[in-house]
């Protein structure tokens with residue numbers, strides 16, 4: 001379980017979704033999704049492969065248009081936003097790709113500088129270097145600044161991927177399977193980092209995973225996506241204590257992975 005009590009503002013939702021439907025032809029992926037992410041909260045979206053977790057995230061950042069329902073992010077109705085407003089919103093919603101999505105031909109420092117040069121062109125070199133140093137220190141990888149991604153371990157690349165998202169100081173973090181493909185010790189380090197980011201940068205996060213350990217250690221709220229909607233939402237113990245079949249399903253899945 002988490003080692004600190006996060007400061008969650010239950011009065012303030014940063015993401016609010018009601019009655020979300022999304023189909024692709026006859027494939028009805030999301031069928032009435034409701035979700036509230038509060039300021040300061042980590043929500044884990046737990047679901048087996050193909051249940052629509054990525055579709056949900058894409059709707060949240062405006063990459064997919066919903067068939068029905070409302071999707072409100074940082075006080076804005078996402079499906080109604082034009083390209084400019086959507087671009088601005090996406091700067092406040094950081095997406096951590098599953099494989100880090102680092103540029104192999106750039107050093108760690110250059111990878112972190114890249115989003116700053118593109119999105120904060122008014123920044124001086126000194127300000128940029130300071131931000132990069134601060135983020136590298138936060139993710140515990142200051143010594144890698146001149147290294148190439150190929151020289152890093154899988155866990156370190158994941159951390160740099162998280163750092164590259166943090167560098168723009170987003171209000172919301174979206175993590176796509178942050179522990180996929182990592183050994184158990186590295187998984188624990190990434191889970192700790194997700195909590196550290198929540199604590200230190202006051203972010204609100206959605207963490208997509210089918211890793212129960214990740215869910216238990218990072219989630220203030222667990223939302224279980226199945227057959228197009230959230231069949232359970234609550235803290236880990238509430239969600240799993242009463243339903244043996246559900247927990248077995250995920251344990252079996254974790255062993256298969």
Ligand SMILES: Nc1ncnc2c1ncn2[C@@H]1O[C@H](COP(=O)(O)OP(=O)(O)OP(=O)(O)O)[C@@H](O)[C@H]1O
Pocket residue numbers: 024027029047048049050051052053054055056
């Ligand atoms: N652009 C698209 N066009 C057609 N079908 C799509 C599209 N995007 C997703 N789907 C379908 O939506 C369903 C849910 O896909 P999604 O990628 O959201 O699953 P997931 O829960 O993220 O799975 P995984 O854990 O394997 O990443 C799948 O059946 C997929 O084929």
